[in-house]
Amino acid sequence: MAKFPDGFIWGAATAGHQVEGDNVNSDTWFAEHTTPTLFKEPSGKACNSYVLWREDIDLAKSLNFNSYRFSIEWARIQPAEGEFDEKELAHYESIIDYCIELGLEPIVTLNHFTSPHWFAKLGSWINPVSAELFATYVTKVMQRYGSKLKHVVTLNEPNLPPLLTWVHMPDFVYELTAANLKAASEKAGVDNYRLSNVVRKDEFDAMGDGLEAAHIAARKAIRAAAPNVKLGLSIAIVDDRVVGDDASLRDRKREEVYGRWLRLAKDDDFIGVQNYESVYYDGEHAIEPSPDVPRNGMGSAIDPTALEGAVRYAYEQTGVPVYVTEHGLSTTDDTQRVAFIKPALVGLQNAIADGVEVLGYTHWSLLDNFEWIFGYGPKFGLFDVNFETFERTAKPSAAVLAEIVKNNAI
Numbered sequence: 001m002a003k004f005p006d007g008f009i010w011g012a013a014t015a016g017h018q019v020e021g022d023n024v025n026s027d028t029w030f031a032e033h034t035t036p037t038l039f040k041e042p043s044g045k046a047c048n049s050y051v052l053w054r055e056d057i058d059l060a061k062s063l064n065f066n067s068y069r070f071s072i073e074w075a076r077i078q079p080a081e082g083e084f085d086e087k088e089l090a091h092y093e094s095i096i097d098y099c100i101e102l103g104l105e106p107i108v109t110l111n112h113f114t115s116p117h118w119f120a121k122l123g124s125w126i127n128p129v130s131a132e133l134f135a136t137y138v139t140k141v142m143q144r145y146g147s148k149l150k151h152v153v154t155l156n157e158p159n160l161p162p163l164l165t166w167v168h169m170p171d172f173v174y175e176l177t178a179a180n181l182k183a184a185s186e187k188a189g190v191d192n193y194r195l196s197n198v199v200r201k202d203e204f205d206a207m208g209d210g211l212e213a214a215h216i217a218a219r220k221a222i223r224a225a226a227p228n229v230k231l232g233l234s235i236a237i238v239d240d241r242v243v244g245d246d247a248s249l250r251d252r253k254r255e256e257v258y259g260r261w262l263r264l265a266k267d268d269d270f271i272g273v274q275n276y277e278s279v280y281y282d283g284e285h286a287i288e289p290s291p292d293v294p295r296n297g298m299g300s301a302i303d304p305t306a307l308e309g310a311v312r313y314a315y316e317q318t319g320v321p322v323y324v325t326e327h328g329l330s331t332t333d334d335t336q337r338v339a340f341i342k343p344a345l346v347g348l349q350n351a352i353a354d355g356v357e358v359l360g361y362t363h364w365s366l367l368d369n370f371e372w373i374f375g376y377g378p379k380f381g382l383f384d385v386n387f388e389t390f391e392r393t394a395k396p397s398a399a400v401l402a403e404i405v406k407n408n409a410i
């Protein structure tokens with residue numbers, strides 16, 4: 001059996017808004033309840049994890065993991081600009097403490113797309129004051145929990161909007177985006193209601209600039225409040241490959257989608273890689289996979305070897321250790337996930353064997369959950385969730401990953 005490095009971090013991830021339910025002070029909740037909305041359905045109670053979080057951590061433990069990645073909802077901690085909610089600070093502290101009690105490292109994401117409603121009313125990351133506002137929240141959180149944490153993710157996939165212009169996104173997304181933002185602005189009584197998971201194309205750069213400034217401010221805040229914590233940001237990386245000898249299109253994509261974030265990560269402690277697919281490019285186009293190649297729920301070819309390529313690329317570009325903060329498969333057929341996990345991890349081992357420093361692997365997701373604008377349709381979980389009873393049931397793929405984790409080897 002080929003071993004993973006000692007101390008390799010194994011886990012699964014969730015994100016607050018996608019699992020907790022009733023995130024009523026958030027920007028995303030507001031956008032979901034605006035007409036028209038980009039969201040297929042509202043998040044509602046999600047997986048009811050705000051109540052069932054202990055059970056979720058028990059599930060993570062049952063798969064032999066030694067970590068659990070989750071996000072803190074800024075909108076709960078700071079429901080109004082000048083106000084921190086002690087009850088909510090204590091809530092997330094209980095989650096952190098329970099993880100530690102069970103021997104799971106709590107891996108905290110400080111911002112997983114969602115922000116408070118009041119922050120969206122100010123124009124979100126487009127407002128130059130946003131980085132400072134984020135840093136105030138980060139300082140509060142890190143002063144409170146910093147001594148209990150080892151790895152923190154500042155921002156989740158700040159590069160997602162530009163990436164989505166290069167992958168299979170249904171047309172309705174762009175048509176509705178502007179309408180949703182306009183309606184939200186009117187409803188909130190402001191000029192520019194903005195949020196980082198409903199972004200107009202003409203504002204990608206401004207959003208990116210704001211998020212970059214926010215990461216830099218958060219890095220400073222974390223290092224001041226909790227100097228022992230390792231920090232990084234997580235970016236979505238497709239394994240972008242070239243057919244033939246013209247790499248110009250692929251390289252243009254890389255610069256547009258990952259360039260600034262990989263440069264930024266050079267001053268961090270790790271780079272979080274989130275990979276779901278590979279794409280081939282010739283000099284002019286993305287090449288459609290042949291029709292007989294099985295597709296995932298996102299419409300792209302199922303390709304377990306994509307993880308290795310994304311990880312190698314991130315390491316080559318940044319030189320900092322890679323932490324796979326998300327990897328998974330959208331499918332309603334768990335036999336596809338069963339077949340997917342092991343070859344992806346063999347690829348990760350190949351990269352490690354070649355000297356790529358990899359801190360750990362996090363599967364997305366622990367649970368089937370609220371998949372943003374697509375609602376409850378897509379299934380990424382190792383556990384199925386009954387959205388009426390909130391009962392969780394392990395899928396066969398959960399046992400496959402649990403066995404690898406138990407052995408720390410394949």
Ligand code: BGC
Binds near residue numbers: 018236326364371380
């Ligand atoms: C995000 C998750 C999302 C997953 C699957 C990533 O883009 O971080 O929130 O659910 O991919 O789409």
